[in-house]
Amino acid sequence: MEDKKNGDDSLQTYDKPSTELEPKKDIAESCPAALEDVRPIATEAEKPAALEATKQANADRPPLLPAGHEPRRDEEASPVAASSVSAKKRQSFFAERPLPAIEMAPRILRYRSRRDFLVFGTGALAVLTGAGFLLPQETLSRIGIHRSMDSPAKEWFLNRALRIDDDVAEALYSANRKVPTYTKSQITPLKNNYNGATPDPGYISGWKLTLDGLDSGLIISLDIRSIQARFPVHEQITRLVCVEGWSAIAWWAGLRFDDLLRAYPPMSQAKWALVESSVNLDASGNPDPYFMALDLATGRHPQTLLATHFNGEPLTVDHGAPLRLLVPVKLGLKNVKAITKITYVAEEPRDYWAERGYSRYDGI
Amino acid sequence: MRLKFQRESLLVAPPQGAKSTSTLPEQPGVLVVSKHHFLVRWSHWLNIPLLLGLILSGISIYWASPIYQHNPDPSTGNTDVAADIGIWICAHVPGLHHYNSPPDWIYNHMSLGPGMLGLALRLHWFCAYLFMLNGMVYVAGLLSGGGWRSLLPRVTDFWDAFRMFRYYVGLPFAKLARREWPHPVFKTKYNALQRAAYFSVPVAGFLSAATGWAIHKPMQLHWLAALFGGYNAARVWHFWLMWVYIQFVVPHVVLVFADGWDTLRSMIVGWSTRVERSEVTANGG
Numbered sequence: 001m002e003d004k005k006n007g008d009d010s011l012q013t014y015d016k017p018s019t020e021l022e023p024k025k026d027i028a029e030s031c032p033a034a035l036e037d038v039r040p041i042a043t044e045a046e047k048p049a050a051l052e053a054t055k056q057a058n059a060d061r062p063p064l065l066p067a068g069h070e071p072r073r074d075e076e077a078s079p080v081a082a083s084s085v086s087a088k089k090r091q092s093f094f095a096e097r098p099l100p101a102i103e104m105a106p107r108i109l110r111y112r113s114r115r116d117f118l119v120f121g122t123g124a125l126a127v128l129t130g131a132g133f134l135l136p137q138e139t140l141s142r143i144g145i146h147r148s149m150d151s152p153a154k155e156w157f158l159n160r161a162l163r164i165d166d167d168v169a170e171a172l173y174s175a176n177r178k179v180p181t182y183t184k185s186q187i188t189p190l191k192n193n194y195n196g197a198t199p200d201p202g203y204i205s206g207w208k209l210t211l212d213g214l215d216s217g218l219i220i221s222l223d224i225r226s227i228q229a230r231f232p233v234h235e236q237i238t239r240l241v242c243v244e245g246w247s248a249i250a251w252w253a254g255l256r257f258d259d260l261l262r263a264y265p266p267m268s269q270a271k272w273a274l275v276e277s278s279v280n281l282d283a284s285g286n287p288d289p290y291f292m293a294l295d296l297a298t299g300r301h302p303q304t305l306l307a308t309h310f311n312g313e314p315l316t317v318d319h320g321a322p323l324r325l326l327v328p329v330k331l332g333l334k335n336v337k338a339i340t341k342i343t344y345v346a347e348e349p350r351d352y353w354a355e356r357g358y359s360r361y362d363g364i
Numbered sequence: 365m366r367l368k369f370q371r372e373s374l375l376v377a378p379p380q381g382a383k384s385t386s387t388l389p390e391q392p393g394v395l396v397v398s399k400h401h402f403l404v405r406w407s408h409w410l411n412i413p414l415l416l417g418l419i420l421s422g423i424s425i426y427w428a429s430p431i432y433q434h435n436p437d438p439s440t441g442n443t444d445v446a447a448d449i450g451i452w453i454c455a456h457v458p459g460l461h462h463y464n465s466p467p468d469w470i471y472n473h474m475s476l477g478p479g480m481l482g483l484a485l486r487l488h489w490f491c492a493y494l495f496m497l498n499g500m501v502y503v504a505g506l507l508s509g510g511g512w513r514s515l516l517p518r519v520t521d522f523w524d525a526f527r528m529f530r531y532y533v534g535l536p537f538a539k540l541a542r543r544e545w546p547h548p549v550f551k552t553k554y555n556a557l558q559r560a561a562y563f564s565v566p567v568a569g570f571l572s573a574a575t576g577w578a579i580h581k582p583m584q585l586h587w588l589a590a591l592f593g594g595y596n597a598a599r600v601w602h603f604w605l606m607w608v609y610i611q612f613v614v615p616h617v618v619l620v621f622a623d624g625w626d627t628l629r630s631m632i633v634g635w636s637t638r639v640e641r642s643e644v645t646a647n648g649g
Contacts, residue, residue, distance in 0.1 A: 094513060094516055095513065096513045096514050096516075096552055096553065097510060097513060099397035099398060099399055099553060099636075100397065100398050101395055101396070101397050101398075101639055102395075102396055102397070102398055102635065103393035103394070103395050103396075104393055104394055104396055104635075105393050105394075106393070106394055109394055109396065109635075112633060113629070113632075113633045116632050116633045116634070117632060117633070120405075120409065120632050123406075123409070124409075127410075127413045130413075131413060131417070134487065134490070135476065135487075136476055136477070136480055136483040136484075136487075138476075138477050138480060139420075139476040139477050139480075142472065142477065158486045158487070158490065159486075161486060161489060161490040161493070162486055162489065164493070165489045165493070169581065169584075172581055172584040172585070173584060174584070177583075177584060179583040179586065180583075180586050180590075239582070239595065241582055241583075241595065242429070243428075243481070243485070244428035244429040244481065245425065245426070245428055245429035245431075245579075245599060246429040247582075247595055247596065328583060329583050329584070353482075356482060357482035357483060357486065358482045358485065359485075363581075363583075363584065364580070364581055364582055364583045364584070
């Protein structure tokens with residue numbers, strides 16, 4: 001900041017070749033007369049003036065240094081300045097400029113250095129404290145910090161950062177922007193990434209989709225035949241992106257979520273859908289119902305499907321038979337398999353992975 | 365801290381007004397050059413915790429789905445090349461034979477840890493936003509301090525970089541043989557190798573942010589992902605850009621210490637007493 005504040009245009013050639021010197025406020029502190037000594041000498045083109053002014057100044061200046069220094073400087077300064085006059089080359093805008101030379105009283109230099117070292121040292125301590133505060137407990141204990149650093153403040157802070165990222169994702173979303181589609185030759189294998197064990201296919205025969213929070217006030221129950229008979233089929237070859245980083249291009253077919261919303265309108269104040277699957281299992285095979293919050297704006301996107309077919313075949317149990325959500329503008333974890341219930345609500349509902357430290361909106 | 369001023373060569377008198385007849389006590393000043401704008405200095409140091417946080421959390425994220433995988437190993441079922449490296453290290457480095465989980469060695473030592481994707485993602489976004497802000501601060505510092513001009517590559521850099529490279533390669537041998545090995549003379553703020561490094565690291569920073577966005581929002585910013593060759597290619601870019609920083613940091617730190625206290629100090633206080641290095645000829649560009 002001080003560089004800007006004091007950086008006037010007055011430059012002065014000194015004993016070193018083409019080193020230019022700016023009179024600074026620091027000097028003014030030790031020698032108030034210095035600020036009067038302002039000679040605007042800026043570019044190479046103006047060098048003759050610079051030379052002239054320097055010579056005058058040197059001639060006029062009362063000798064402050066031991067006499068031995070003074071003439072030597074004049075002798076050295078003149079030929080160099082003269083040679084740059086003869087060059088008379090205008091510097092291009094991109095050409096490197098000489099670093100601005102400043103004359104400083106040693107006292108002030110020491111004071112400033114001490115101040116800068118203290119400020120930067122404090123900053124380093126603050127960063128270390130911040131790292132201790134923010135790093136996962138497991139990482140800290142690996143480097144020998146076993147004291148528990150977990151706190152509600154830490155959770156709040158990091159979740160706040162996640163929320164900002166979610167807000168950015170929501171701002172980037174556009175209802176009219178479609179995700180890229182691919183050709184059948186670009187299809188890649190899609191692994192079964194059920195979080196826990198894959199459910200036993202026994203549930204499929206008795207499967208029903210329940211709709212709650214409807215405008216009609218009714219609770220609707222639909223089987224897969226009536227869903228497939230009632231709605232037009234849409235196909236798309238899109239990429240599914242997992243939060244883990246992998247992705248797969250697959251050919252999906254099913255009804256648009258938007259068509260279901262039109263056929264069974266949600267209650268007017270609803271802004272969210274809570275999409276649930278009661279058949280999910282944890283790693284050891286115990287029931288672990290899955291629940292996911294989907295904003296209805298995304299639900300109405302033309303590429304948000306309730307998929308019934310995968311790569312031309314009816315969904316297998318691996319991929320969420322008989323009906324799964326396919327929402328390519330969201331991370332894979334929002335693409336709920338084997339949906340059993342959709343509830344329309346006004347407030348943001350619970351979300352399985354958001355409760356486990358992941359983001360909530362998950363728009364990609 | 366004691367400042368070491370080159371009093372003899374740098375003593376100059378404070379400039380005096382032409383008509384002033386100063387009666388103040390004689391206090392000679394020290395000639396210094398202002399080298400780094402304070403925004404550049406702050407953003408420079410902030411890069412250390414931010415890049416460290418990004419790399420450590422990034423490798424934890426990498427653990428969840430490594431980009432370099434092979435067919436499952438028949439005995440262990442392992443597919444991750446990084447895990448293979450950990451297994452190799454534990455098998456060959458003395459004292460690590462009884463390491464309890466060799467496939468996790470890399471992740472235990474070069475990341476926040478394995479199996480913490482959610483925590484790593486949170487920290488990665490947090491550091492990434494700060495890193496992008498910091499990059500803007502750095503650019504603002506370069507622009508307002510005029511430092512950007514010293515970073516621009518020039519045509520003469522190819523030959524000059526070769527001279528510097530030859531100097532560094534020959535230096536240890538010259539030291540051993542007690543031979544003179546003069547440092548090539550440059551009249552610019554940085555030599556050609558430095559300029560190449562200090563120019564490419566901000567470019568790498570920009571590309572890291574761009575590939576990061578391409579991976580983070582491959583649908584809304586699908587044009588950006590396409591620019592890097594698609595979503596999967598952008599992940600590979602993002603991974604190797606990390607190595608640019610690692611490749612840069614090691615010689616950077618070694619050479620700063622080799623160059624001396626003035627160079628390190630100038631990144632804290634902003635000025636340098638090496639006035640002679642600030643000389644730039646009129647046609648230096």
